[in-house]
Amino acid sequence: MSAVETLKAARAAGVHLGIDGDDLVLEAASAPPAAVLGALSRHKAEIMVLLRPAEDGWSGEDWQAYFDERAGIVEFDGRSPCAQAEAQAFACCVVEWLNRNPARSPAGRCLGCGDREHTHDPLLSYGAEPTGHAWLHSRCWPAWYDAWKAKAVSALAVMGISAPLHGG
Ligand SMILES: [Zn+2]
Numbered sequence: 001m002s003a004v005e006t007l008k009a010a011r012a013a014g015v016h017l018g019i020d021g022d023d024l025v026l027e028a029a030s031a032p033p034a035a036v037l038g039a040l041s042r043h044k045a046e047i048m049v050l051l052r053p054a055e056d057g058w059s060g061e062d063w064q065a066y067f068d069e070r071a072g073i074v075e076f077d078g079r080s081p082c083a084q085a086e087a088q089a090f091a092c093c094v095v096e097w098l099n100r101n102p103a104r105s106p107a108g109r110c111l112g113c114g115d116r117e118h119t120h121d122p123l124l125s126y127g128a129e130p131t132g133h134a135w136l137h138s139r140c141w142p143a144w145y146d147a148w149k150a151k152a153v154s155a156l157a158v159m160g161i162s163a164p165l166h167g168g
Contacts, residue, residue, distance in 0.1 A: 003046035004064060004160040006039040019051050050160055056100035060159035067093050067161050086164040093161050097152040104132035112140025 001009065010017060013036050016027040024044055026032070032040075040047065050060030058066075070089035103126070105111040110123055111134045117123040125133035126141070136144055156162065 001039045003043040003050060004060075006036070006043050007047060007050060007061065007064070009036050010040060017047070017051060019048060024048060024051075049158065054155070054159070056097070058100065060161070063093060063156060063159045063161045066096060083164045090161065090163045093156055094149060094152045097156060098148065101152070101155075102127055102132060103134035103148060105134045107133075107135050110135060110137050110140050112136045112144040
């Protein structure tokens with residue numbers, strides 16, 4: 001059982017999980033199954049990471065719920081969504097991460113190459129108020145955007161969300 005599966009199993013068993021300082025706190029009306037308790041203690045560190053909200057306010061659990069919703073997974077259904085739905089859900093998660101972690105940079109300097117604005121090479125702003133703008137040369141935009149997306153993918157991986165291994 002992975003950390004993500006453990007969380008799902010714990011929730012299915014009626015266990016509410018929380019964080020108190022460095023401790024994982026369990027609340028349940030009745031004793032959870034031993035397999036769930038064992039998995040919880042095995043994956044404690046990873047589960048703490050999943051439960052703790054990141055800077056953008058969303059925890060791994062929030063991301064998992066968003067992913068499941070986008071992939072059209074219905075809890076009581078039990079069947080896995082097709083790879084295409086998972087790929088689409090993952091793409092939605094990346095976009096949502098980018099929205100929740102907007103890039104900002106001070107005007108007058110390119111966020112990509114660090115160079116200033118030149119008359120032949122103006123800086124363009126990307127993004128919108130109130131989240132702010134990132135300033136880039138148009139030629140610096142594609143590489144910077146790829147790197148920003150790669151950051152989203154690795155941040156999501158830490159949260160237990162990863163792209164499906166095989167495509168559609
Ligand atoms: Zn530049």
